[in-house]
Amino acid sequence: MKILIVDDTNTDRLLLKMYLLKLGHQVVEAVDGEQAIIQYIKDANELDLILMDVQMPELGGFEAVNKIRSIQESRNLEWVPIIFLSASAEADDIEEGIRAGGDDYLIKPIHQKVLSAKMLAMQRIADMRHRLILANNVLEAQASTDHLTGILNRRALETVLDREVARSKRFASSFSFALFDLDHFKRVNDEHGHDAGDYVLAEVVKRVSEGLRSDDALGRVGGEEFGVLIVNCVGKTAKEACERYRQLISEKPFYYNDIEMNITISVGCVTFNVKEDSRESIYKKADVCLYEAKRLGRNQVVYKESS
Template sequence: MNDGKSKILIVDDISANVDVLRAILERKGYQICMAPSGEIALKILPEIEPDLVLLGVTMPEMDGFEVCQKMKENPDLADIPVIFVTGKVATEDIVRGFNVGGSDYVSKPFQYEEILARVSSQIKIRELIQEKEALIKELDSLSRIDPLTKLSNRRDVKEILSYEQSRFERYGKGLTIGLGDIDFFKKINDQYGHDAGDYVLKEVAVILKKNIRKVDSVARWGGEEFLVVLPDTTLNGAAKVIEKIRSSIESFNFEFNQEKIKVTMSFGVACHANECNQMESIIKLADDLLYKAKEQGRNRVITM
């Protein structure tokens, strides 16, 4: 069964072949587009985005093998299945078709049921591949998100840091990070319960996101720790951003089950000083500064 939405491009210079194929496929509800040559097909393919190409082999100027090869060399067209339409049934021709990226072939004279079966099969295979790719992308995305706070997780932000490290080495612009920790978080869990602790983590995540730019990143680094990545930002500029976050958290009305919870955060802020700095050492420095903020009474920002 066809859902009536699958689009097929028929490429052949012989109008009789096109008419027969079109009649067979339109009867089953397929949308049909046509091109009388390989050159025209390659021009219109990106625009029409068909689900399948029925491609004549013997055509003047550019034969079907060359058209198929050019399609497979183009990343935007490579996943479109190609069924060759040919009167050539010699083994070497069939093998050549597969070698240039063809998915199947139909031979003349056309057999109604065979054409429908081969077309339906290739479209279903493509749909399955697309569903698999979408699932892989979704699973990859989920594996990068902290399920509680919906922020990037440690894995994701490490890749972001690696990218920003490369940008810094290339352009030399400022790159600063802030590592923050919720003060006395264990006491919050002990006094109000773990559900209250989860509530605090989620609200802190919202405040963090509200106070950074689109080019910045924030992640749950682990437990009650959060990492803020501020590209193209000086140490002084980053300190102002982090201080604004700290102040916003201190003044926010955290209330869970009608109980008010006092929440503050401490931060350490470090920047990329030169090309010799590796990201691990910057994170370690921010962590050391965070420890100093804790030693000095918490609820403060310490910079390098």
């Protein structure tokens, strides 16, 4: 485990560090409550355990842990177990420690066998915690990813779009949003089968992804329709970006089991108006532009300034 030791007494801290290193753990140190908070913020995603002395000058252990738990909650960080270390065995002190956010309480001086046993128990908890974090990450990825193409699904794209809307309103900046879909895609499924259709969708995503900048976001919003968030890009440059996506699809045929297919897309793009637009309104405006591109003959980009 990676363990943060917090103790203002050098001999106690160094002795504890020696014990833990002997048990095979990695140790980081802090000499007071303030330094503990700084160290926690730095290593929050890597720490498996905090050993916190109670009696320290200025910011005591209880207060430091209270602040650490507040940081965890406000920043939505993963819970990390905390054990208090104290020379006091008073029931009131133990109760206060647990109420302050501690998970266990060890009485100084700490016997090596007791410490070894506690670390074994904490290792089990750390292993379980890591498995839960991994499982949650997998579930979150599944919930936000389109299973066929591997890009964002509609809900995840709308979440990203919400964040960009909030950022733009806060900093009075702008961005563009585009919707595109595959022209006459039903013919692909009808003439060549759904496997061919799935291949085309995946290949379209692959080609468009090659033209995306690192900060932009691509998502599948349903069927053969996709959305692209184009950050810090408006006007002519936004339209040029959409033209690039269109050309990446149309410039080369698609081949599936020796079947040659020529695929094109229609694109509707609009720039976000900081004063007037919301996520819903810019989505609708991009949709209107998309249908205009189709009405004008497909395989083209219709871009409009949001108004």
